[in-house]
Every structure is written in structure tokens, then in C-alpha cells.
Amino acid sequence: EAGVVQSPRYKIIEKKQPVAFWCNPISGHNTLYWYLQNLGQGPELLIRYENEEAVDDSQLPKDRFSAERLKGVDSTLKIQPAELGDSAVYLCASSASGTSGGTGELFFGEGSRLTVL
Amino acid sequence: AQSVAQPEDQVNVAEGNPLTVKCTYSVSGNPYLFWYVQYPNRGLQFLLKYITGDNLVKGSYGFEAEFNKSQTSFHLKKPSALVSDSALYFCAVRDIDTGGFKTIFGAGTRLFVKA
Numbered sequence: 001e002a003g004v005v006q007s008p009r010y011k012i013i014e015k016k017q018p019v020a021f022w023c024n025p026i027s028g029h030n031t032l033y034w035y036l037q038n039l040g041q042g043p044e045l046l047i048r049y050e051n052e053e054a055v056d057d058s059q060l061p062k063d064r065f066s067a068e069r070l071k072g073v074d075s076t077l078k079i080q081p082a083e084l085g086d087s088a089v090y091l092c093a094s095s096a097s098g099t100s101g102g103t104g105e106l107f108f109g110e111g112s113r114l115t116v117l
Numbered sequence: 118a119q120s121v122a123q124p125e126d127q128v129n130v131a132e133g134n135p136l137t138v139k140c141t142y143s144v145s146g147n148p149y150l151f152w153y154v155q156y157p158n159r160g161l162q163f164l165l166k167y168i169t170g171d172n173l174v175k176g177s178y179g180f181e182a183e184f185n186k187s188q189t190s191f192h193l194k195k196p197s198a199l200v201s202d203s204a205l206y207f208c209a210v211r212d213i214d215t216g217g218f219k220t221i222f223g224a225g226t227r228l229f230v231k232a
Binding site: 004005006011031033040041042043045048056091093105106107108109110111113 | 121127149151158159160161162163166205207211218219220221222223224226227
């Protein structure tokens with residue numbers, strides 16, 4: 001079974017430029033998460049999707065960040081314009097659980113490391 | 118509000134010795150508790166979870182964790198550490214009673230196992 005796939009693994013951009021990250025979750029997983037991980041810290045939730053609906057985006061900085069999961073499968077996270085403080089690893093995860101229940105463990109991709117110069 | 122605390126930034130242990138990585142939590146209802154491990158430049162990998170039942174749960178790579186409801190703790194343990202266990206470990210809580218299914222992670226504990 002294929003795991004969670006993220007791309008690109010690494011991205012270096014100059015501040016004020018746009019950037020986009022893509023995630024393909026494990027097949028059949030209805031719940032998709034985007035987390036932000038700063039160096040040496042725990043992941044912080046940016047947005048959670050149940051199928052194509054964003055059910056928790058309270059921590060997403062909506063002035064510059066946007067996300068979509070149009071067909072309820074893969075997802076894109078965008079930053080426009082990027083700032084120096086956005087340098088971090090962006091993790092995508094999926095799980096089989098949702099409003100219908102489930103055991104709840106998350107399966108993570110390898111992350112997209114963003115460096116803003 | 119949910120919270121997870123990992124009081125140690127770093128744990129050092131000699132290979133072959135037992136290890137413990139501490140975690141305490143705070144939730145409004147009954148929690149699901151998890152441990153994840155992260156190797157350098159990789160995503161997080163699930164190790165084990167507590168849902169209900171036996172307070173001692175066993176997981177991958179010989180790790181186990183003990184749930185203590187009265188102390189609101191979920192410490193990760195291994196009887197004999199390996200150098201290859203050196204990594205970053207995250208405790209997480211998933212709150213199910215609010216219906217939000219939100220997973221909150223601790224700040225992480227770096228484990229160094231010395232040969």
C-alpha cells in the first residue's frame with residue numbers, strides 16, 4: 001500500500017514569492033491534515049479536511065495561506081506571498097477516521113521543507 | 118482545552134539500558150493517546166496507541182507505553198535501548214468526546230542512545 005505522498009520535498013524561494021505544496025493521501029482515507037513543523041518542535045495543525053470539506057481551519061493564516069481538496073482526494077496548500085517566518089516543514093497526514101469514528105492514528109508524508117530567503 | 122506536555126527536551130541513555138520518555142496530557146473527556154517517532158528529514162511514524170482496555174500497550178520496535186488515568190500520563194518505555202532508537206519522539210492526544218477528532222502533539226523529546 002502506498003503511503004502519503006508529498007511534493008516537493010524541498011523548496012527554496014525568495015520572500016514575497018508564491019509557493020504550493022501537494023499531497024496525495026493513502027487511498028481510502030477520508031481525513032486529510034496539513035501540519036506546520038518548526039525545527040525541533042511538534043507539528044501544529046493548519047487545516048483538517050473531511051472529504052472535500054475543511055472542517056477545522058482555525059489555525060490557518062488566511063491572509064496568505066490557502067488550501068483546497070476539490071475532489072476529496074489530493075490536496076494543495078498555497079502560500080502567497082511567502083514571508084521569512086514561513087520557513088518550516090509542511091507535513092501532510094491522512095487517517096481513516098472521521099466523523100464516523102475510527103482508531104485515529106495519522107499516517108504522515110515525508111514533508112515539504114520550505115526555505116524563504 | 119486539550120494539551121500535551123513532554124517535560125524533557127532530551128533523554129540520554131546507554132545502549133542496553135531501559136528508557137522512559139515522559140508525557141502528560143489534559144483533555145475534557147476520554148482521550149485517545151499516541152506516540153510517534155521522527156527520524157531526521159522524515160515524517161512522523163506511528164508507534165503505538167491507547168484507546169481503551171489494558172493500561173500497558175505494546176507497539177512497534179519493542180516500545181510500550183503505560184496509561185495512567187489518575188496521573189494523566191502516558192509514558193513511553195523500552196526495556197533495552199538501541200542506538201538506532203535515537204530519534205525525536207512525540208506524544209499526541211486525540212480528543213474524541215468533543216466530536217472534533219483533533220490531534221494535538223507535544224513539543225517532542227529527543228532521545229540519544231549512546232553505544
